[in-house]
Amino acid sequence: MRKVFTNSILTVLVVLVAIATASCKKKEVKKIAVDNQFAVALFNDTISLKKILHDMDSTTNTWLRVRNDSIFAFYADSVNGVIKASDFLGAIPNMDGFNTVTEFTLGGIDETEEKDTTLFTERFTEIPFEYDGFDIEEVVLRSGTFSFDVEVTPLNGSTPFHLLKQIVIFSEQLVSQDGVPMNIVLDYGRGRKSVDLADYKIIPDTAKTVAFSSRITFHYDPTIGFDGGDYQCDLTGSLTNVGFKTVYAVVTKELDSVFNDHADIDFGINGLSGSAYLPVPKIELTYRNTFGLSATSDVTRLEFYNSRTGLITDLLAADHWEETIEPTNGRFVSRRIGNFVEEIDALAGYTRLDFDGNVMMAMPGDKISISDTSTVDVISEIEMPLSFRISDLHYTDTIKISFGDDVNIQNYLDEIDFTIDFDNKIPLQITLQGLFMKNGTVIDSLFDNGGTILYNEPGSLECIVTDRKMKNVLRANQMLLRLGVTTQFDGQSQPEMVILKESNDIALRMKMLTKSSEINLDDIL
């Protein structure tokens, strides 16, 4: 009995262990049923328009300005010496053509006493001094050198000429700063004589010439005597390095320039359609005109032209636009340039800018004075409010996309719900859509019901990426991106002209909810 019982107990134990062991077949589990949902806040911020603009272009502080909360784009530049008188007054050619050759014959002198004889020659040479369109009254020289020399040479075996003592050259048209006519004394045989003409005035005569006269003094010495003979007198001179300081003149004929021209233009805007009316920039011109004359421009035509449609947009608010830059006596003067239309359609596909007009600088009889330091300095500032009236503005672009073969999130995600909650205080209504394409054929879209961000009306955009959409996205090789903007808000029949303000902002909250129901372990391990 005892042995039987012992065996029985042992048998039960062995059977229990065997059953337990045999019941433990290994399971081939390939999938995990999860039904999980992960909710992730992606982004939550209120972004000001100024920040958006700055993020788009970090140089906004150089072109963006805020005034009374309104945002303006501006461009400012200053150029000193847009026109400089020194450019065209400073360079008068040197005049070396001052060369008078005279042959003369003198008989012998048989005198016993010393004697001086002076020979006066009026206007022995004349230099023309005239400019077309101007009647020069007076020119003050910044620089210049007048030099001359005289040499008498015996001819035909004549004895040397010892009679010449002194030559004086003078001109009533070359006057010193003190009003004294130029008077140069050359003692013969002492070499070339030069005179610095700085601050001399040239006062041309009525014949528009500068004339030079001379006084030549001869001296007879009985101890030397003079046999007479044939001689040649060379009087050479030059006027070099002449620079004008100030020119006083009377205009003798109109100084004007007529232009009829056009320039091809390209705004570089591709993929945009619709219309966007922008205000024409305000131009503030600050200038200083130290010329002694004014300039008037008269623009009679300023038009954008679309060569494809024939559309012409006149930029002038009136028949013509006339601007005059008067002399300012050294002061800066500011002026707002107007007479433009208030707004233009920036997206009308213009290809050309046509402009006609003329520039009138002076009329006959106008007296002018030009200094070589005369300039026109300009500070210009162009300012345009970020303001527009947009209807059906659409930007379209096709982007190549490729998520590659290694993306297999569809193996463990059933659905991803992207939600963008917005509260848009920027006065724009924006529509977004992305169309996924495979070889040019649209196979899916980003938003099933389109995506519109309304102005001043909180709302949400939802992008539900289902398993089907996920597969389509992954096999797409292009995305057609469409971005639409309008200022025609709900309930309005016409687009509204809006002004962007610094306080405009958009509150964006983006979130994502992923959903999984079953994960295939073979796909992720």
Place this chain on the structure above:
Amino acid sequence: MKKLYRFLIVAVLICSSFVTKAQNDGVVFTLMPQMPYSNYLNPGIKVPYRGIVGVGFSNISFSIYNSSIKYTNIYSTNSKGEEVIDGMKFINSLDENDNYFNFNMSMDLLNVGFRVNKLFVNLDWRMRVSTDFQFSRDFLGFFVLGNGHYLGDDNPCNFNIGIDAMAFQEIAAGFQYDINDHLTIGIRPKLLGGIANFTVTNDNTKIRTDADSYAISADVDLSIRAASVIKSDMMRIKDVTHLFDDFEVSRSVDVKENIGFGVDFGASYKFNDHWGAAAGVYDLGYIKWRDAKVKEVKKNNVSVNDELFDNYQELKNLKLDYESMLSDVVDAVWGNDSLTVGGDYKTSLKTRIMAQGYYELNPMVRFTAIAQLYKVRENMKPAITLAYSGSFWNHLNLSLSYTLSKYTGNALGVGIGVHAGPFNIYAVSDNVLAIAKMSASTVEFATAYKTAGMRFGIVFSW
């Protein structure tokens, strides 16, 4: 030698990092008729020898316990008839708050006992490791089901965890006295030396996901306490890797640092040759940990993630800075990672109360019923064990037990021992079915049963 000490200490700390709570090492091995350690849990149960000696490997036990993650709750069949891991079923099977993993280990380094007439005295030096990890249903639910299942302020995720890891040594002097032929009483005072303790209490942390924005915030209620025999100025958790830099046992270890006291006591009564009963209390005591390093975090509405992309630029570039993201969360929840020097604190032993009765037909057939109450956290959990044990040919000892417990799960235990003169060898499993699952998949093996334990040893007796 220095390296050996270092290795041992590291090993103990690593062991203590496993998590535990319940003191669930089985009782069945004490039922084997010729077991020298019959008084292991109840010092009032008579030791049937005049003397015993066990050194090093006389009594080594490992037990693991998993209260909630059960194999049958992980798998299900889908609509296609395929076997799948069912996340929802698994999470729903968990207890709302009390889910535990624990790991216990004990090893008698020296156990010497001798009888003087009616008095049996034994001295025992034992190393013990008790680690415990408790988690709430939502703690795993957050990761398995996702925070999308916890949307709304009124539907928070109770992200609660608890860690209690302790390693200590126990020097006990047991005294057992036969009052008469029927009644034996015993008591075993214990001097405890704490080696290391690490406690994390996180009972009231809630993670909320806003239903509108999906922003995640948390109410954090976290407490950490740590103490060890190692003297260290380490005040930052991340510096733990430098704990053993310039480590010297004589300078860096103070075994007198964390002292505790405990006691086991009980009595057994033999009605006649067939019937008997016993009752006892095991592990009543505490350890006082000194120079604790502590961290208390109690914050409400801490932002964990209110946006993945911090700014418009990151969003535009779809660029995430994961490092700073994680760092921000840690900073927000945790603050700086410095610990502070806290006061002393006590941890109690996992006390167990047992009452048992048996009927012995003959040495080959004894049936025992044991009722137990385990201390789990602040509650007492009941268990009933029915066991058969018998001795054959005066050499072979067998035991078979079945334990019913809502807390530990039902378990079939098997034990075998050989007594050959002074030589005793034994091996006991508290749940033999778990061992039978060794050929199954890892997941199945780890989760088929709530509990698994193994005890074995070689001890000499006369």
